[in-house]
Amino acid sequence: MRGRFYMLFLLLLTEAVYAQSVANDVLSFEDYTAIVRQHHPMAVQSELIRKKGDATVQMARGGFDPKIGTDISQKYFKGDQYYSLIDAGLKVPTWFGVEAYAGYEQNGGVYLNPENSTSGGGLVYAGVSLPVGRGLFIDERRAELRRAQIYQKSTTVEQRLMMNELLYEAGKAYWNWFEKYQVLRVYEDALGLAEFRLNAVKQQASLGDRPAIDTLEAGIQLQNRQLALQQAQLEFRNASAMLGVFLWQNGQIPLELEETTIPVDKSTVQLKTTEGLLLDRIDSLVAYHPYLQQYRFKIDQLKIDKRLKVEGLKPQLDLKYNALSQVVGSSPFSDLSINNYQWGLQFSMPIPLRKERGALKLAKLKIQNAELDVVDTKAQIDYKITAAINEWNTTREQTALYQRTVSDYLGLLEGEREKFVAGESSLFMVNSRELGYINAQIKYLELLTKNRKADLTTNYSLGILNDD
Numbered sequence: 322m323r324g325r326f327y328m329l330f331l332l333l334l335t336e337a338v339y340a341q342s343v344a345n346d347v348l349s350f351e352d353y354t355a356i357v358r359q360h361h362p363m364a365v366q367s368e369l370i371r372k373k374g375d376a377t378v379q380m381a382r383g384g385f386d387p388k389i390g391t392d393i394s395q396k397y398f399k400g401d402q403y404y405s406l407i408d409a410g411l412k413v414p415t416w417f418g419v420e421a422y423a424g425y426e427q428n429g430g431v432y433l434n435p436e437n438s439t440s441g442g443g444l445v446y447a448g449v450s451l452p453v454g455r456g457l458f459i460d461e462r463r464a465e466l467r468r469a470q471i472y473q474k475s476t477t478v479e480q481r482l483m484m485n486e487l488l489y490e491a492g493k494a495y496w497n498w499f500e501k502y503q504v505l506r507v508y509e510d511a512l513g514l515a516e517f518r519l520n521a522v523k524q525q526a527s528l529g530d531r532p533a534i535d536t537l538e539a540g541i542q543l544q545n546r547q548l549a550l551q552q553a554q555l556e557f558r559n560a561s562a563m564l565g566v567f568l569w570q571n572g573q574i575p576l577e578l579e580e581t582t583i584p585v586d587k588s589t590v591q592l593k594t595t596e597g598l599l600l601d602r603i604d605s606l607v608a609y610h611p612y613l614q615q616y617r618f619k620i621d622q623l624k625i626d627k628r629l630k631v632e633g634l635k636p637q638l639d640l641k642y643n644a645l646s647q648v649v650g651s652s653p654f655s656d657l658s659i660n661n662y663q664w665g666l667q668f669s670m671p672i673p674l675r676k677e678r679g680a681l682k683l684a685k686l687k688i689q690n691a692e693l694d695v696v697d698t699k700a701q702i703d704y705k706i707t708a709a710i711n712e713w714n715t716t717r718e719q720t721a722l723y724q725r726t727v728s729d730y731l732g733l734l735e736g737e738r739e740k741f742v743a744g745e746s747s748l749f750m751v752n753s754r755e756l757g758y759i760n761a762q763i764k765y766l767e768l769l770t771k772n773r774k775a776d777l778t779t780n781y782s783l784g785i786l787n788d789d
């Protein structure tokens with residue numbers, strides 16, 4: 322009888338000891354994702370992508386920068402200056418395809434071509450060049466700027482995709498870490514119970530209240546718990562190492578996860594439901610999915626290329642007009658007159674335009690191919706979202722159900738313990754009930770983690786993990 326009371330006291334003491342909480346630093350999921358979002362190298366890299374888009378536009382705008390230049394050509398032979406050609410000027414390209422320019426020309430020499438002769442003071446000119454045919458509505462310079470502007474917009478989408486991928490992988494690492502820690506706690510408690518029970522059985526066996534073989538069974542159970550705990554410790558250490566991959570400071574200094582840092586307690590983790598997702602918004606979210614937006618930007622760029630190919634079917638017809646004024650004394654415009662001018666026309670057109678027509682066909686085929694990619698990508702996104710939501714709903718129901726199952730297993734275990742203390746049960750049955758309770762807790766933790774990961778996967782599939 323004394324041994325039974327001693328066993329009951331140990332069981333109650335075990336429950337009291339393992340019900341106490343240990344003071345540790347808790348890293349919540351929200352704090353963890355905030356660190357990842359701000360300091361991970363990929364997060365810093367995503368900002369560089371946006372800056373890359375700005376730099377690309379700036380570079381394309383450089384095609385419309387005014388240019389100044391000088392062209393000097395002289396020839397001397399046997400003491401004679403055959404010719405001296407000097408031409409300095411400024412060219413200003415415009416968005417409308419018109420190029421305005423102005424300059425100063427001074428030529429001389431013994432054998433100068435009369436066509437190039439100017440007075441001693443030189444010649445001032447100003448004019449415009451206008452493509453009337455090919456290049457009137459779009460040319461390579463304007464196409465390049467428009468492509469750069471579209472690319473600038475696409476970098477914002479690319480940034481979203483990078484952060485969406487980063488937060489998804491980081492989130493999975495956190496919930497895996499959470500699960501491994503909670504499983505570790507289950508096995509720590511189980512090992513503590515096995516140690517106390519072995520001591521109690523030894524005490525009872527020494528008093529003659531239990532057969533000696535029970536100590537052997539309790540010892541085997543303790544060894545199994547030790548093995549399970551070692552495996553749980555290994556898995557938790559590996560999960561902690563994976564979590565550390567996502568912890569950085571300023572994108573350059575990796576942070577080391579302290580051994581005392583733990584995830585949130587399972588009692589504070591709420592089941593995620595699809596009610597907050599607003600299912601009626603899914604279609605609109607899919608329509609603006611980053612992957613689909615990327616393809617649309619690609620199509621926009623291809624359409625610019627197509628416009629450029631269509632422009633290539635037109636003949637080359639460029640008009641050029643220069644107003645001329647001879648420099649007299651210090652006045653460059655004293656000789657300015659509407660009768661002093663130079664004009665020109667340049668025309669060319671390949672026949673029968675096989676190269677241009679072939680290029681246009683290729684441009685159209687590329688657009689069709691990209692549009693089919695949009696259809697295929699949207700179908701894949703729809704499937705992934707549906708599968709994620711289905712798993713989300715199923716794991717929510719399973720977790721809620723198994724929460725009751727864990728409670729029922731605990732009731733069976735407590736009842737079996739009472740029968741064991743009263744001498745109406747065996748150590749084998751207590752161990753069996755306890756093993757069922759342990760497995761139920763682990764299964765519950767697995768389902769709870771799956772529910773949080775399904776929430777993560779759904780938002781990842783929608784491409785909105787980085788949306789505030």
